[in-house]
Structures are given as structure tokens and as C-alpha cells.
Amino acid sequence: MLNRERSPRHIQEMNHMIRWITYALDPVTEKPATSLLYLVSGEISLRPLADQIRTKYLLFMLDGKSHVEFRSSKALEAIPHRTDLTKANKDNGQDIHPG
Numbered sequence: 246m247l248n249r250e251r252s253p254r255h256i257q258e259m260n261h262m263i264r265w266i267t268y269a270l271d272p273v274t275e276k277p278a279t280s281l282l283y284l285v286s287g288e289i290s291l292r293p294l295a296d297q298i299r300t301k302y303l304l305f306m307l308d309g310k311s312h313v314e315f316r317s318s319k320a321l322e323a324i325p326h327r328t329d330l331t332k333a334n335k336d337n338g339q340d341i342h343p344g
Contacts, residue, residue: 251301254286259302260292262313266305272312 251259265273265281279294290297298305298313306316 256284258286259304262302262305266313266315272310272314275307275311275313278313279293 261281262273262278265278275294279290283289284296293312294313295307298307304316304320305313308314
């Protein structure tokens with residue numbers, strides 16, 4: 246659904262947020278996340294990240310301390326890891342595109 250309804254830029258931003266939330270040593274908060282999205286895209290959004298999370302980035306939520314988190318604890322389980330994709334495609338005799 247997200248691939249159909251979101252632009253390539255929004256999908257790229259969501260992928261970055263997934264990596265930040267998953268691999269960050271400390272919880273990712275709203276202000277640094279906004280700054281990181283600006284560094285990645287080079288564009289400043291006119292809407293605060295909290296509004297974007299409520300309307301565009303439905304995979305995420307902000308908790309009471311402004312930490313960006315997955316809306317559901319099962320979200321991370323539904324996202325395939327790149328190593329899993331590579332192994333599955335090699336088993337099928339197909340190569341995965343590095344992009």
C-alpha cells in the first residue's frame with residue numbers, strides 16, 4: 246500500500262527513518278529526525294515532523310517524550326532484512342538489484 250500511495254521521496258525518507266530507529270544507539274527524537282531528513286533530502290518541509298507522522302508516515306508514531314517509534318511492535322518483523330532478501334533470491338537463482 247505504501248509503495249502505491251507514497252512518492253519515491255517519501256518512501257526513501259521512511260526507509261531512512263526505519264534504519265535510524267532500528268540501529269540508533271539512543272532513541273531518535275523529533276528534532277534530530279527532522280534535521281536528518283533535511284540532510285538526506287536537501288529540502289525543508291513546511292510541516293512539522295509530528296504532523297507528517299500523523300498523515301504520511303503512518304508506520305511511525307511519537308511517544309510522550311517525542312521519540313520516533315514504530316506504531317506497532319510487529320512492524321519491524323514485517324520489514325524484510327536485506328540479507329534475507331538476498332538469500333531468498335539466490336535460492337531462486339535470481340540476483341537482487343543492489344538498489
